[in-house]
Amino acid sequence: MEFRRITSLPPYVFTIIDTLKTEARRNGEDVIDLGFGNPDLPSPDLTVRKLAEAAQNPRNHRYSASRGIPKLRQAIADLYQRRFSVELDPETEVINTIGAKEGFSHLMWTLLQPGDAALVPAPSYPIHLYAPLFAGAEVREVPLSTESDFFDNLAERFEYSWPRPRVIVLSFPHNPTTTCVDLEFMQRIVDFARSHEVFLVHDFAYAELGFDGYDPPSILEAEGARDVAVEFYSMTKTFSMAGWRVAFMVGNAEVVAALGKLKSYLDYGTFQPIQIAATVTLNEEPEYPKLVRGIYESRRNTLCEGLNRIGWEIEPPMGTMFAWARIPEPYRDMGSVEFASMLVSEANVAASPGIGFGPGGEGYVRFALIENEQRINQAVRQLRGALTRLH
Numbered sequence: 001m002e003f004r005r006i007t008s009l010p011p012y013v014f015t016i017i018d019t020l021k022t023e024a025r026r027n028g029e030d031v032i033d034l035g036f037g038n039p040d041l042p043s044p045d046l047t048v049r050k051l052a053e054a055a056q057n058p059r060n061h062r063y064s065a066s067r068g069i070p071k072l073r074q075a076i077a078d079l080y081q082r083r084f085s086v087e088l089d090p091e092t093e094v095i096n097t098i099g100a101k102e103g104f105s106h107l108m109w110t111l112l113q114p115g116d117a118a119l120v121p122a123p124s125y126p127i128h129l130y131a132p133l134f135a136g137a138e139v140r141e142v143p144l145s146t147e148s149d150f151f152d153n154l155a156e157r158f159e160y161s162w163p164r165p166r167v168i169v170l171s172f173p174h175n176p177t178t179t180c181v182d183l184e185f186m187q188r189i190v191d192f193a194r195s196h197e198v199f200l201v202h203d204f205a206y207a208e209l210g211f212d213g214y215d216p217p218s219i220l221e222a223e224g225a226r227d228v229a230v231e232f233y234s235m236t237k238t239f240s241m242a243g244w245r246v247a248f249m250v251g252n253a254e255v256v257a258a259l260g261k262l263k264s265y266l267d268y269g270t271f272q273p274i275q276i277a278a279t280v281t282l283n284e285e286p287e288y289p290k291l292v293r294g295i296y297e298s299r300r301n302t303l304c305e306g307l308n309r310i311g312w313e314i315e316p317p318m319g320t321m322f323a324w325a326r327i328p329e330p331y332r333d334m335g336s337v338e339f340a341s342m343l344v345s346e347a348n349v350a351a352s353p354g355i356g357f358g359p360g361g362e363g364y365v366r367f368a369l370i371e372n373e374q375r376i377n378q379a380v381r382q383l384r385g386a387l388t389r390l391h
Helices: 014-026 045-055 070-084 100-111 126-134 150-159 183-196 253-266 272-284 288-309 329-334 336-347 373-386
Strands: 094-097 117-122 138-143 167-170 199-203 229-234 247-251 322-326 364-368
Touching: 014 336, 045 272, 070 094, 070 229, 070 247, 070 272, 094 100, 094 253, 100 126, 100 199, 100 229, 100 247, 100 253, 117 126, 117 150, 126 138, 126 167, 138 150, 150 183, 167 183, 183 199, 247 253, 288 322, 288 373, 329 336, 336 364, 336 373
Parallel strands: 117 138, 117 167, 167 199, 199 229
Antiparallel strands: 094 247, 229 247, 322 364
């Protein structure tokens, strides 16, 4: 039988590292997992208590609102007002999604069809590449690296693409490269979109994870953004609520309505006690993201200082919960899958091979900051012992 929408998907290279990690652990090895970006920090105590309390009420066991309950949409609108001085209408410019991946994927169904094209940064978080393909559209990759100007690359790709791209996908701070941008960049891209009649989709997964005083800007802070853009804000990283699957799409009212119409056919929304707990969290735990940010910044410092100390040069990222590390020169000919496999087998440290984020990621590995400082220091010691060509 032919499975038409998935037959063209490449092998998921991260499973190679997962398999090696699992086998090593079965053999009694203590593998320090800095691969999969699965937050280890607990959700706020208040969130858990409110979930338990709401789940005791049988009225909350029924179908909920696909768009999100009104108080939840109001709570995210209030957050945008506090954080970004962006005023949102919770009725028309906010929709709750079952995680950002679900929302992003279904949004592509509403914006794209066969014959359309989307511009996507490369390397990229996999769903940013594949959701447009699931919608039947073509993807044009735009190189994102320190060696070239991303905006210039994007403008050039747009100019020479046919069909002309209908959507530009953005995500800053960026996973996996950790690239960060300022509000001036957001204004340039909004101005470009307005003048070229292309729509912007910004995945703002790491909205609160900026370091060294850097505050990631919302694209909706740019003048005119509401005409040409929507943004996804997730509670996964900022409130450490990965498994809860609570995210929002905000911005252009027509696009919010279009996604709402599609979702009304597909789901009945997140379990209502989760929505209630998320509402209370947004309203009553406004400082929690700062706590999370401080923890990740400390872990970043520990990892990057440690890698530099053993001869693996890396620039500390300004944002995200990752470190994007070029494979050290003595090992560069191995490729990212072979190199990451070696780290598991010889150092008991798991990292994600860069090729898993598309061809533009070859030559790199990504470390996730999902272990405490003690474990990260242990990982650095084990890497020093394994990477003998560095010293």
